[in-house]
Amino acid sequence: MRITNNTITYNFLTSLNKSLERQNKIQEQLSDGKMLHRPSDDPVKTIRSLRFNSNLVQNEQFTQNLKDAKSWMETTDNAMSDLSSIMINIKELVVQASNGTNPQDAVQTIGKSVDNLINQIVTLGNTKIGDRYVFSGQMDKTQPFTRVGDTITYHGDTSKISMPIQPGSATPTQDSVNLTGADVFGAGGNTILNHLLEIKQHLDAGAITDQNWLATTGLDYLDTDHASVLQSQTELGTRMSAYEMALNMMEKQNVVITGDVAANEDLDIPKAIIDFKNSENIYKTALSVGARIMPPSLVDFLR
Amino acid sequence: MRSTFAGLNTLTRGLYANQVSLDTVGHNISNAGTQGYSRQMVNLSTTKPQTVFGGYASYEVGTGVNVSSILRARDTFVDRQYWKESSSLGYGQTMEDILGKIEGVFAEPTDTGIQTVLNKFWSAWQTLAVNASDSGARTAVRERGVEVVDAIQHSAQQLTDMVADINAVLDIRVNNINQISSELYSLNKQISNIESGGLNHANDLRDRRDVLIDELTKITSANVTEDKYGNYNVQVNGVMLVDGNGYQKLATTKTMDTDYGYEVKNVVIAGSTQPVTFTNGEMKGLLDARDSSEFGAKGYLDKLSTMSKFLLQEFNEVHRGGYGTDNSTNNNFFGDGGATDPDYNSAFSAGFTDGDWIKVLKVNPDLFNTTNGLAKIAAKTSQNSLAVVQSNASGGTASVSTTGSYTGGSTPTNVSVRISTDASQNVSSIQYSTDGGTTWSAAIAGAAPYPSTYSINIKGLTVNMQINTAAANVNGDTYQFSLSSGNNASGDNAVLLSNRLKVDTSLSLGGASLDTYYSSMTGALGVQKQNASRLADNQQVLVNTIMNWRESTAGVNMDEEMTNMIRFQQGYNAAARIITTMDEMLDKLINGTGVTGR
Numbered sequence: 001m002r003i004t005n006n007t008i009t010y011n012f013l014t015s016l017n018k019s020l021e022r023q024n025k026i027q028e029q030l031s032d033g034k035m036l037h038r039p040s041d042d043p044v045k046t047i048r049s050l051r052f053n054s055n056l057v058q059n060e061q062f063t064q065n066l067k068d069a070k071s072w073m074e075t076t077d078n079a080m081s082d083l084s085s086i087m088i089n090i091k092e093l094v095v096q097a098s099n100g101t102n103p104q105d106a107v108q109t110i111g112k113s114v115d116n117l118i119n120q121i122v123t124l125g126n127t128k129i130g131d132r133y134v135f136s137g138q139m140d141k142t143q144p145f146t147r148v149g150d151t152i153t154y155h156g157d158t159s160k161i162s163m164p165i166q167p168g169s170a171t172p173t174q175d176s177v178n179l180t181g182a183d184v185f186g187a188g189g190n191t192i193l194n195h196l197l198e199i200k201q202h203l204d205a206g207a208i209t210d211q212n213w214l215a216t217t218g219l220d221y222l223d224t225d226h227a228s229v230l231q232s233q234t235e236l237g238t239r240m241s242a243y244e245m246a247l248n249m250m251e252k253q254n255v256v257i258t259g260d261v262a263a264n265e266d267l268d269i270p271k272a273i274i275d276f277k278n279s280e281n282i283y284k285t286a287l288s289v290g291a292r293i294m295p296p297s298l299v300d301f302l303r
Numbered sequence: 304m305r306s307t308f309a310g311l312n313t314l315t316r317g318l319y320a321n322q323v324s325l326d327t328v329g330h331n332i333s334n335a336g337t338q339g340y341s342r343q344m345v346n347l348s349t350t351k352p353q354t355v356f357g358g359y360a361s362y363e364v365g366t367g368v369n370v371s372s373i374l375r376a377r378d379t380f381v382d383r384q385y386w387k388e389s390s391s392l393g394y395g396q397t398m399e400d401i402l403g404k405i406e407g408v409f410a411e412p413t414d415t416g417i418q419t420v421l422n423k424f425w426s427a428w429q430t431l432a433v434n435a436s437d438s439g440a441r442t443a444v445r446e447r448g449v450e451v452v453d454a455i456q457h458s459a460q461q462l463t464d465m466v467a468d469i470n471a472v473l474d475i476r477v478n479n480i481n482q483i484s485s486e487l488y489s490l491n492k493q494i495s496n497i498e499s500g501g502l503n504h505a506n507d508l509r510d511r512r513d514v515l516i517d518e519l520t521k522i523t524s525a526n527v528t529e530d531k532y533g534n535y536n537v538q539v540n541g542v543m544l545v546d547g548n549g550y551q552k553l554a555t556t557k558t559m560d561t562d563y564g565y566e567v568k569n570v571v572i573a574g575s576t577q578p579v580t581f582t583n584g585e586m587k588g589l590l591d592a593r594d595s596s597e598f599g600a601k602g603y604l605d606k607l608s609t610m611s612k613f614l615l616q617e618f619n620e621v622h623r624g625g626y627g628t629d630n631s632t633n634n635n636f637f638g639d640g641g642a643t644d645p646d647y648n649s650a651f652s653a654g655f656t657d658g659d660w661i662k663v664l665k666v667n668p669d670l671f672n673t674t675n676g677l678a679k680i681a682a683k684t685s686q687n688s689l690a691v692v693q694s695n696a697s698g699g700t701a702s703v704s705t706t707g708s709y710t711g712g713s714t715p716t717n718v719s720v721r722i723s724t725d726a727s728q729n730v731s732s733i734q735y736s737t738d739g740g741t742t743w744s745a746a747i748a749g750a751a752p753y754p755s756t757y758s759i760n761i762k763g764l765t766v767n768m769q770i771n772t773a774a775a776n777v778n779g780d781t782y783q784f785s786l787s788s789g790n791n792a793s794g795d796n797a798v799l800l801s802n803r804l805k806v807d808t809s810l811s812l813g814g815a816s817l818d819t820y821y822s823s824m825t826g827a828l829g830v831q832k833q834n835a836s837r838l839a840d841n842q843q844v845l846v847n848t849i850m851n852w853r854e855s856t857a858g859v860n861m862d863e864e865m866t867n868m869i870r871f872q873q874g875y876n877a878a879a880r881i882i883t884t885m886d887e888m889l890d891k892l893i894n895g896t897g898v899t900g901r
Contacts, residue, residue, distance in 0.1 A: 002858075
């Protein structure tokens with residue numbers, strides 16, 4: 001093939017440009033450590049990148065939901081523990097009052113203490129996390145318990161609050177986090193409270209018949225009621241541990257997905273640097289070879 | 304017998320031939336870098352010999368050299384290859400360029416692309432699902448919605464701007480074609496005049512004409528033939544652009560795109576409405592990149608329109624099915640809003656063009672109402688239920704529903720309603736009390752026919768109460784219910800809405816979820832751009848190879864020219880020397896002979 005000066009120049013420029021293009025590409029990748037800058041860099045990896053990042057956002061959101069759910073359940077659990085110890089406290093007082101050796105005024109004094117403890121229970125029932133009442137069911141902006149004299153009313157509802165931890169619709173049987181007033185205090189949200197008020201009224205009266213009532217019906221009430229409080233706390237505890245496990249799983253998954261994202265789009269830096277050095281060498285060689293082969297022609301040797 | 308001075312003529316021709324050859328070497332060297340220049344060669348031939356009769360036979364004496372022609376070194380076959388492939392190169396480069404710009408519009412994968420915005424929108428709904436009663440979470444949902452709208456509309460705007468740019472380039476290219484055509488025509492005339500003798504020797508004009516064809520074939524594919532007079536006949540997809548008699552101008556016409564309402568420029572034959580179609584080259588690239596529903600700006604606008612439509616129809620559908628904290632329902636999340644919030648699944652949107660769907664997309668302005676906007680975001684699937692307690696168990700049943708937002712804070716309000724009945728025990732009026740029966744409001748009369756609905760405004764709520772007329776109603780019966788801020792912690796509809804974005808598949812999105820629809824669109828864009836780049840690269844390599852072939856025939860090689868220079872220089876010198884010799888011989892003959900005895 002006949003080679004002309006233009007052929008050499010043109011081919012030289014083309015390959016020099018190619019070499020620069022390659023350097024530019026590696027340079028772009030090295031500057032932020034990512035292999036993908038536009039979909040055409042690698043369409044398959046781009047789709048995976050979008051999907052992984054989407055999964056990551058999903059995972060982080062569900063982790064956040066789980067944390068919210070956990071803090072809600074922990075608040076509930078603390079209130080339930082306090083409630084349980086107050087119930088024990090009341091029981092001790094009732095046992096003390098019903099042993100048949102107390103004068104009427106001593107029993108009435110115990111009645112005062114129980115009255116205070118009932119107020120404490122109402123306060124516990126109105127526990128808030130942020131500005132949300134935890135025992136109100138879905139009516140979390142409504143104070144659930146009010147006491148007027150010897151009537152305690154429950155204003156919440158019996159609906160569950162769902163905090164989703166997986167894709168799909170809300171399923172209150174699986175992802176609810178709250179105990180409603182009815183769950184804690186029996187039907188109507190005030191059965192147990194009414195029992196306690198009844199006990200308090202008998203203590204206030206303090207007569208022997210009242211003491212007998214306390215020793216039988218009163219103590220029965222307290223036993224079954226405490227058992228029911230414990231039972232709902234246990235249910236909550238089970239749900240909590242399930243959420244705890246889910247949280248662990250989410251966090252593990254988070255590590256996996258982050259790894260996937262990195263493996264998919266992060267640059268193999270040492271390889272990139274070697275590639276860069278390589279292309280730099282090629283570029284330099286091309287320049288020096290070009291400088292040597294381009295100028296000479298017969299013209300240089302004619303005198 | 305030959306003439307005494309015959310040899311001098313022979314050498315004059317020799318001098319002349321070497322001079323012309325040296326001139327041509329100079330021309331070649333001067334034009335070594337000229338675009339489209341083909342090296343020229345002097346064709347020498349011997350002149351007619353002189354027959355000399357002598358003795359027994361005649362013999363032929365050479366009379367020297369003649370310049371028979373100066374022709375360019377050119378391979379027509381390679382030219383045709385070049386013209387064919389450079390159209391594909393033009394097409395590939397244009398597609399690569401414009402698809403690269405479309406990639407820039409969508410800017411994936413980055414932290415600012417539509418995918419990220421959709422992810423954030425989804426997260427906001429999930430957060431609302433968990434904290435449904437929190438107005439902060441509601442605000443976040445609304446603002447993320449605005450981001451989604453902005454991202455889609457901004458991309459659509461950029462694509463529309465791109466269409467305008469393409470139209471402008473089309474105009475420029477049509478002008479280029481016209482310029483080239485007119486120049487080709489004038490070159491045709493000059494060349495056919497010069498070559499009327501029959502020899503293709505209008506070398507430099509032919510070079511110039513071939514350069515123009517090079518330029519033309521990059522813009523559009525063209526069929527080039529040469530007629531017997533040396534004219535190029537150039538056809539573009541059946542339209543005769545240039546021949547020996549004249550040339551055809553092209554022009555652009557303006558129409559409006561029926562889907563998106565933007566301006567579209569189309570190429571026609573000037574002075575008529577006959578459209579010109581292009582099968583390859585930059586022109587086809589530009590038209591494809593603008594109009595193709597698969598990989599053009601329009602195709603990507605279609606995809607954005609599909610997404611907008613999905614949000615306005617299917618996403619809104621879920622939102623309309625839910626209830627806000629003010630118990631309102633049938634509210635759109637996206638759309639124009641207004642007193643009668645239109646349902647985009649209904650006949651209301653039947654006449655919408657693809658462009659209208661993008662235009663209409665915005666977060667419902669009603670949600671920005673400072674008093675009740677946030678309350679309209681439908682995070683729950685059921686409305687507040689009110690339990691009614693009645694004093695007379697055998698009385699009529701009452702139904703109570705509310706609208707509006709409760710302003711009484713966390714304390715519920717107990718409402719008692721007392722009824723008055725007329726003679727036939729129809730409920731004729733009611734009174735209500737919010738303080739347990741101490742004070743009663745003035746009687747609110749109902750209208751016949753009974754039962755009628757009573758509306759009462761209490762603490763921001765509009766309470767609609769209806770008591771069935773029943774024979775057992777007694778004058779003075781009471782009904783009680785309690786008003787509160789309601790079951791605002793319910794976020795089940797927010798979960799359904801977030802599912803609409805990531806989980807639910809839709810036939811309008813080709814059986815994918817919105818998330819998948821967008822990511823596969825991005826993937827398709829990547830593949831298209833990659834293909835265009837590959838086509839452009841491959842075509843470039845092919846064109847380079849053809850260029851090298853062409854250069855190898857037509858290019859100027861300095862060494863060769865220098866060698867020729869020496870050859871012709873020496874030839875000239877030698878001829879001159881022979882003239883000197885002849886001069887000496889003649890000198891001898893004239894001045895040295897016949898002097899004997901002088």
